[in-house]
Amino acid sequence: MSSPIRLEGLSKVYPMPGEEVRALKEISVSIDSGEFVSVVGSSGSGKTTLLYVLGLLTPPSSGMYEFGGRDVTRLSDRERSSVRGSQIGFVFQSFHLLPQLSVYDNVLLSTRYAMQNGNASSYASRAKDLLERVGLAHRLTHRPRELSGGEMQRVAIARALMGDPSVILADEPTGNLDETNGEQIFEVLGDLAKEGKTVILVTHNLSLAKRTHRQIQLKDGEILA
Numbered sequence: 001m002s003s004p005i006r007l008e009g010l011s012k013v014y015p016m017p018g019e020e021v022r023a024l025k026e027i028s029v030s031i032d033s034g035e036f037v038s039v040v041g042s043s044g045s046g047k048t049t050l051l052y053v054l055g056l057l058t059p060p061s062s063g064m065y066e067f068g069g070r071d072v073t074r075l076s077d078r079e080r081s082s083v084r085g086s087q088i089g090f091v092f093q094s095f096h097l098l099p100q101l102s103v104y105d106n107v108l109l110s111t112r113y114a115m116q117n118g119n120a121s122s123y124a125s126r127a128k129d130l131l132e133r134v135g136l137a138h139r140l141t142h143r144p145r146e147l148s149g150g151e152m153q154r155v156a157i158a159r160a161l162m163g164d165p166s167v168i169l170a171d172e173p174t175g176n177l178d179e180t181n182g183e184q185i186f187e188v189l190g191d192l193a194k195e196g197k198t199v200i201l202v203t204h205n206l207s208l209a210k211r212t213h214r215q216i217q218l219k220d221g222e223i224l225a
Helices: 047-054 077-087 103-116 120-133 149-160 179-194
Strands: 005-016 019-031 036-040 062-067 088-092 167-171 198-202 214-219
Touching: 005 047, 019 047, 036 047, 036 179, 047 167, 047 198, 077 088, 088 149, 103 120, 103 149, 120 149, 149 179, 167 179, 179 198
Parallel strands: 036 198, 036 214, 088 167, 167 198
Antiparallel strands: 005 019, 005 062
16 A cells, blocks of 8 residues: 655644644654544644644644655645645534535535636536435435534535545544434445545544544654554
8 A cells, every 4th residue: 555644753833922832743654545544632632733734734843744755844835725625635523514505515615616617517417426425415405404413424525525535634523423423424434445545533432443444542742552
C-alpha cells in the first residue's frame, strides 16, 4: 500500500497572550491508502487540531506533512485549497446542511463553482447516484428538517464524496446519533475504506474505534500509542 499521508515531527502552536498553547507536539505517523484509522483521546488532547491540519484547514507550525507524496507545508493558500477541494472530503458531527435547500441541492452545493464551467449534468447524475448509495434516493426533494439525524449524516457523507476524494476526514460523525444510526454511519465509512479510500475518524466512542484498522491515541498533543 502507498502512504497518502505522512507526518514527521509535526507541531501546532497557538500563540496566546503571555503564553503558547502547543496543541500538537512532534507528531510522526504514516497512514496508508485504504486504511480506516481512528483518532482517540480526551477533550483537549489535540484530536480536532490534528484533523484540521490533515485537512489543510490550518497549517502546522513546524514539521513535515506529506500528502500524496507532496510536501503540502510548502504550498500557497491557493494550492492548499485546490488539494483540499479535490482530494479531501469532510464529515462533521453537526452535519452542516443548509436548511433552506433540498437534500439533492445540499449534496450539489460543493460543486456549485465547478458546475458553472460545464459538466452540470454529470454532477447532477453523480449526486443522485451517491444519494442512492447511502439509501436516500427517495429523499431528494426533502429538506433537512424532514430527516432523522442518521439521514442528515448520510447526506453529509454523500456531499463529501461528490469530488471523489482519496481521503475522508470524519470528526465525531456519530456523536449526535443514537446507537443504531451511529452503527449505520460507521458501516458506510468502513465500506469506503474497503474501496480504497483512506478514512480517518475522530471519535470518543472506543467501541467503534476498536473496530477500525488502527487507533491513534493522543494525549496533550502527543501520540501515546
